[in-house]
Amino acid sequence: GEDVEQSLFLSVREGDSSVINCTYTDSSSTYLYWYKQEPGAGLQLLTYIFSNMDMKQDQRLTVLLNKKDKHLSLRIADTQTGDSAIYFCAETTGGGNNNDMRFGAGTRLTVKP
């Protein structure tokens, strides 16, 4: 099957920028998502990007998509301790008519004061 891969851990200092990377293999991916999971909670949608876009910015979050390399990144500016969580990259397959997402294993972000 198609894979979505992420590194499992990232540690940064409060106030620094965090960059979480993701690679995917399905070239027919239409939407790519970033979800945040806080302890004891479900996944919360942070942002998503359509595959014909290169970049999307939303306040402290910047999503970059390199479709040629199938590489997606999430940059969090001025990282705060409240940003500590697991971040999941996900893609939808099936050419836009399918919401059956494939998720990466999640990157655990730890923000040190």
Next chain:
Amino acid sequence: EAQVTQNPRYLITVTGKKLTVTCSQNMNHEYMSWYRQDPGLGLRQIYYSMNVEVTDKGDVPEGYKVSRKEKRNFPLILESPSPNQTSLYFCASSLHRQSNSPLHFGNGTRLTVT
């Protein structure tokens, strides 16, 4: 408040004892789905439903059943649980199946099968 509600949050059971995890959404969503989350594996889809009375297998359906008799409810049934089904389970829903419709997740059910 718009939400996806799962029950119970925690469940410990023994091998072979049938159990049901309930999921309900109040957003009139057509699409609902069950995932399991395991360390290092991310979320894997178990079953999904495009609408009432329409269900289909995801990536890891073995050992699970679902039903969709009403739009708001999508229970997950383990007829004969085994220890390898110990996991964290999430129910999710979206307005429709198209991929521009974000998934809304419940808070999870942590199942332990001994």
